[in-house]
Amino acid sequence: MSDVSYTTEEIAKLLKISKVTVYDLIKKGELPSYRVGKQMRVDAADLEAYKQRERGGSFSVLGDASDRTSSYTPMQSSVINGSRTIVITGQDISVDILSRHIEKTVSGIRPLRAYVGSMDSLISMYRGECDIVSTHLFDGETGEYNIPYVRRIFTGFSYLIVNLLSRQCGFFVQKGNPLGMHGWADLKKNGLRVANRERGVGSRVLLDEQLRLLGIKGDQLEGYDREESNQIGIAAKVASGEADFGIGNEKTAATVGNVDFIPLIEERYDLVMMKRQENREWIRSVMQILNSQVFLNELRSIPGYDLSKTGKIMFET
Template sequence: MSSDVSYTTEEIAKMLKISKLTVYDLIKKGELPSYRVGKQMRVDAADFEAYKQRAKGMQTAAAQTVTASVPAAERSHSGTGAAPGSMRPLVITGQDISLDILVKYMEKGVSGIRPLREYVGSLDSLISMYHGESDIVSTHLLDGDTGEYNIPYIRKLLVGSSYMVVNLLSRNAGLYVGKGNPLGLKSWADLSRPGLRFMNREKGSGARVLLDEQLRLHGIKPQQLSGYEQEQTNHIGVAAKVASGEADVGVGIEKAAAIVGQVDFIPLIEERYDLVMLKTAENMPWIQSLLGILRSDEFQKELQAIAGYDLTRTGEILFET
């Protein structure tokens, strides 16, 4: 088999006839080596074959033992439910550092679960929840017609589902410009200026939706932006392209500008960064634990140490069905 062949988590799940969550669990435990390409996790064919051979060996040994049981990763997704002591994987989508901090608190404060991070944009995250591939979705999607964040999109995409929307934080979004703002950019309308070199985010990200909504509201066609088709998969990547002089302007959040340096930030909107969770009998125990973490002084103090976060509504239930 060619060493150049690799598989996505979806392809692995289909070949092994297991859930995508189980694949994440195998990766998290180190049983299935993986690496990231853009926003996708990939597994080399050789590593996949090696895992299958190890799994076959374990099954053979188990068949010779009366007390044999299936691996924990499979028990947690079997039709009869998780076995005592097994850990249920919870896939948490999004890219903000606040989610990494949240995972740390969940690992020590919520029993029976194994948090797994997936670095996916807001719109793709909601779609993954609709398909049953994620458990906690983070989203910052502006509806330009109402000025409302997230809920208009959630209501359209999660039709028929029972869910809860909880605020994680608010933060400033706007434009990355060169140090000293040499072109004097001040507003969304300035993006219509001829000759600007733009750096975009990928489709499905909250920043891409914010840009497209602002272009629509200001009557600017995407083809007017030189570089609209050039994409980065995170805020830091966009800010870095502006800092290096490869682009004149990009859209993102304030914190990334501070991390990259050599780039200025023009705040234009405060965006609400929310969490979405499906309300099922199985989920409600860890949802209540999660709400306790979000509202705790310890968690909020750690987030307050990071510049650019507004925690006024952190832990507040904004909408539920």
């Protein structure tokens, strides 16, 4: 057994918990881990030892976020190999770049990446399972990104919302746009087939909000309940002719090719951080990274990013 190890995704499936909860266990030191390239791995012996402790009732975190209570308990700082771990959520490559800069330049901090959608990330932060959340959630009532959701979830908390970047979001359509889709009102066309994301991610929330504003039910779109786990999968479905459209960003369309991109809205991709005393130093360091030319130049090499607000505080309590 000592030669067997598992990725965080495999641990999540074995224990039937979310990946964020796995990172929570690693962060608290309950699951010893080590890095292989970009992956965190846990030895089978350490997983078995954790399961034995859990059966003995010595630890109460086990269980997916949906099974946890709604009360918030501040997480104790975890120190592994002399470094405090912080969990960073998000699915965009810009978050990977930020995490790498933190690891290289912030002394005493060890970032762990969790590839989780916007809404699940905010809920996990509420429960104390992560430290930096990236989010791009559109609110149809206000036309605003992120702030309405964060304010509703974190009532009474002290936090910071900082812009990471902005980017164009819209329709992926087949080459030549045969159905002539140019705006949200085109969602009313009969017989549309959609390639859809899972609930809680930013592009799914954007589609659901636009459908709600137009008075359209999701089940009026063929394929609405068939979910893809990433935007590349969405664009690929459209490119292959299996769907008429999907929601995503310009960068993904350029990556996949063989699809046309119809820009409809500039989405703001923000970071949320809790303003606690023990977080003060690393938050200051993250702000310095966001405003550094080294970091900005690396993001500039990626097409489709608007960095005019990067590092700007969008909201603060």
